[in-house]
Amino acid sequence: xxxxxxxALVWGMACLVPASAGAVSLDVQGTRLSINGYLDVxxxxxxxxxxxxxxxxxPMDSISTLDQDHMNLIVQxxxxxxxxxxxxxxxxxxxxxxxxxxxxxxHGEWNVLEAWGEYQFSDRYQVRGGRFLTPFGIYNHxxxxxxxxxxxxxxxxxxxxxxxxxxxxxxxxxxxxxNLMVHGAFDGRSLRTDYALxxxxxxxxxxxxxxxxxxxxxxxxxxxxxxQMLGFSAYWANDxxxxxxxxxxxxxxxxxxxxxxxxxxxxTIRSAxxxxxxxxxYGRVSYQAGSDTVFAGYDFLRDQxxxxxxxxxxxxSAGIGHEVNPWVLLKAEYHFHIYDGSQxxxxxxxxxxxxxxxxxxx
Amino acid sequence: MSAAKTYPHRGLGAxxxxxxxxxxxxxxxxxAWAGDVxxxxxxxxxxxxxxxxxxxxxxxxxxGFVGEVKVEPLDYLNEExxxxxxxxxxxxxxxxxxxxxxxxxxxxxxxxxxxxxxGVPAVVQAVAAQPGAIGYVPAESLAGxxxxxxxxxxxxx
Numbered sequence: 001x002x003x004x005x006x007x008a009l010v011w012g013m014a015c016l017v018p019a020s021a022g023a024v025s026l027d028v029q030g031t032r033l034s035i036n037g038y039l040d041v042x043x044x045x046x047x048x049x050x051x052x053x054x055x056x057x058x059p060m061d062s063i064s065t066l067d068q069d070h071m072n073l074i075v076q077x078x079x080x081x082x083x084x085x086x087x088x089x090x091x092x093x094x095x096x097x098x099x100x101x102x103x104x105x106x107h108g109e110w111n112v113l114e115a116w117g118e119y120q121f122s123d124r125y126q127v128r129g130g131r132f133l134t135p136f137g138i139y140n141h142x143x144x145x146x147x148x149x150x151x152x153x154x155x156x157x158x159x160x161x162x163x164x165x166x167x168x169x170x171x172x173x174x175x176x177x178x179n180l181m182v183h184g185a186f187d188g189r190s191l192r193t194d195y196a197l198x199x200x201x202x203x204x205x206x207x208x209x210x211x212x213x214x215x216x217x218x219x220x221x222x223x224x225x226x227x228q229m230l231g232f233s234a235y236w237a238n239d240x241x242x243x244x245x246x247x248x249x250x251x252x253x254x255x256x257x258x259x260x261x262x263x264x265x266x267x268t269i270r271s272a273x274x275x276x277x278x279x280x281x282y283g284r285v286s287y288q289a290g291s292d293t294v295f296a297g298y299d300f301l302r303d304q305x306x307x308x309x310x311x312x313x314x315x316x317s318a319g320i321g322h323e324v325n326p327w328v329l330l331k332a333e334y335h336f337h338i339y340d341g342s343q344x345x346x347x348x349x350x351x352x353x354x355x356x357x358x359x360x361x362x
Numbered sequence: 363m364s365a366a367k368t369y370p371h372r373g374l375g376a377x378x379x380x381x382x383x384x385x386x387x388x389x390x391x392x393x394a395w396a397g398d399v400x401x402x403x404x405x406x407x408x409x410x411x412x413x414x415x416x417x418x419x420x421x422x423x424x425x426g427f428v429g430e431v432k433v434e435p436l437d438y439l440n441e442e443x444x445x446x447x448x449x450x451x452x453x454x455x456x457x458x459x460x461x462x463x464x465x466x467x468x469x470x471x472x473x474x475x476x477x478x479x480x481g482v483p484a485v486v487q488a489v490a491a492q493p494g495a496i497g498y499v500p501a502e503s504l505a506g507x508x509x510x511x512x513x514x515x516x517x518x519x
Contacts, residue, residue: 025478030492032477036468078474081432123427141470187425326462361465 031079038072040359042152050308050339050348051163057308059348060163068093069357072113081121085132087114114177124184134175135183135196135220136233137265138252151319152331152357155282156301157250157267163308173267173280175200175216175235175248194222202237214239218248227256245272259288277304284317291323311341332356398501399447401514402486406493407431412513417452420496422463423473428494436485436497437461437476444482448498451516486510 024035044065051060070091077084093108116130135141139158153159157173178200186193202215218235235248250267266281284297299315319333337351401417403409408429412420419425421435438445438457445457453460464475479485485497490509501515 027477034468034475036465038469072469074468076468076474083474120426120432122430123425185424187419192424326459327465361462361469 031077034076034078036074036076037362038070038074038359039361040069040071040357042067042069042355042357044353044355046353047351048348049162049337049351050344052307055307057343057345057348059345081119083118083120085114085116085118086112089113122184124186125182126184128181128183129179131177131179132181134178134198134200134216134218134235135181136174136218136235136248137250137267138231138254138263140174151284151295151297151317151333152355153317153333153335153353155265155284155297156280156299156313156315157265157282161301161309161313164306173248173269173278174250175218175237176214178216178218190225192224194220194224196220202239222252227254229254246270246276261286261288274305278302293321293323295319295321307343308339308341313340314338327361329359330357331359398518399444399451399498399516400501400504400512401448401452401496401498401516402489402504402510403496403513404489404491404493405509405511407433407496407511407513410511410513412496414452414514414516417496417514418454421449421453421460421476423467423475426474431494433494433496434492435476436488436495437478438485439478439480444498444500447518448516451519452514 026033042065044063044067046063048059048062050057052058068091070089071093072090073088075086075088088110089112090108090110112131114130114132116128116132118126118128120126133141137157139154160173178198180200181196181198183194183196183198185195197219198217200214200216214237216235216237218233220231220233222229222231224230229252231252231254233248233250233252237246237248238244239246246269248267248269250265252265253263255262262283262285264281264283267278268280269276269278271277278301280299280301282297282299284295286293286295295318297317299317300312301309301315302312303309314337316336316338317333319331321329321331323329333355335353335355337353339349339351401412403412408431412428416425416428420428420433421437426432437460449455449457449460455463461475464473467473468475477488479488479497482499482503485499486503486507486509489495489497490507496513498516504510504512
């Protein structure tokens with residue numbers, strides 16, 4: 001409890017800083033160094049939900065947590081056409097209770113989420129190398145600052161439900177990271193075309209036996225006319241495990257008219273071994289009135305290879321966000337999950353969830 | 363002999379007063395600018411004018427090159443009055459919202475915000491010295507200045 005109070009105090013003080021200080025920036029002989037930060041604190045309540053125990057599905061305990069979810073520092077160095085970017089991330093510096101499966105991520109240590117350098121030949125051709133999140137769909141390239149741009153609970157595409165990572169599921173529905181990318185934009189009189197082509201060497205994990213995972217090739221094409229965007233993403237990965245080759249395909253749209261915004265996305269994943277057969281999609285409508293934004297959304301996830309999601313999970317959402325000032329945002333949401341399937345215990349066919357977050361950026 | 367009294371909340375009150383004073387001073391610092399604002403560029407730029415739409419794309423990071431020249435937009439550290447005229451007139455955001463928007467854009471995947479300078483003379487000097495530099499200044503500050511190009515004029519509202 002002392003840690004929670006201490007963190008609340010630090011967060012409150014931190015919120016006072018950005019209004020006067022802004023980002024930290026330093027210019028030395030044509031080289032610019034700047035530091036930006038992101039911090040959020042979240043409260044989550046979730047009803048008992050289905051959990052896989054071997055070949056059975058059992059109800060899991062309800063969850064109620066107060067959690068520092070993400071804390072990111074982006075250190076950016078710019079000199080002429082060259083950019084270097086390091087994204088440091090710390091998660092769960094405090095948490096009022098651990099998840100029911102006993103796991104937490106990190107407990108406050110800092111990790112390098114991204115580290116890359118980029119050379120800009122022109123608006124049309126830019127080359128990035130290092131380690132960075134792949135541009136895939138609408139949110140993936142900014143998934144570390146999740147609640148800033150999106151509802152606190154991301155669409156299912158980006159944030160697989162709990163229990164999804166056990167055998168029969170895959171760790172991430174959208175790709176994690178890549179190492180080399182060519183990207184840019186062709187700006188016509190009315191149509192703007194953003195593209196990205198990337199590849200990644202994957203990563204090694206030690207689960208008893210080292211194995212390479214997610215060696216990948218992918219691309220994205222976004223077509224924009226004014227504030228209206230239609231995008232397509234493709235990602236192919238080769239894993240040295242049961243999934244072998246898998247192909248992710250997504251289509252996205254982001255449409256704006258006055259205070260209204262509509263986002264929608266659909267993703268399908270197929271694997272050569274048929275171990276993965278996923279269809280997921282979402283749509284969200286939001287309306288902004290001054291510093292307040294309300295939204296309503298719908299999610300669907302079906303995975304033929306996963307006991308819980310074999311016949312699909314639907315999620316209805318509604319929420320509100322309030323901008324205290326340009327640097328401090330408050331959000332609150334309600335989510336209603338419906339699990340379909342004869343093996344789902346009746347007690348967990350419908351799951352209610354409430355989540356609230358306080359977010360600060362500088 | 364009486365025990366010394368303590369006033370645990372007195373320190374807090376003083377802090378609140380000090381914060382309020384700082385807030386008033388900060389709000390007074392950003393005085394409004396009544397005159398026109400001129401967008402200036404380095405003479406090495408391959409154009410003699412830019413449209414409002416092009417300037418907006420440059421200042422929000424959608425356009426990084428003019429011809430083969432890498433452009434570097436300049437902005438202000440403090441709330442110069444000209445910032446309100448230019449940012450609201452061309453970019454469509456007030457200065458506070460523009461700077462906060464850029465913070466979010468940095469988290470959006472590596473955008474590069476405009477370099478923020480300390481005052482009008484610093485902007486004029488940087489634009490004159492650096493190929494590709496673009497800035498905006500009050501029109502009256504350019505009297506006698508021949509080292510920069512005048513690319514666009516934003517009329518005061």
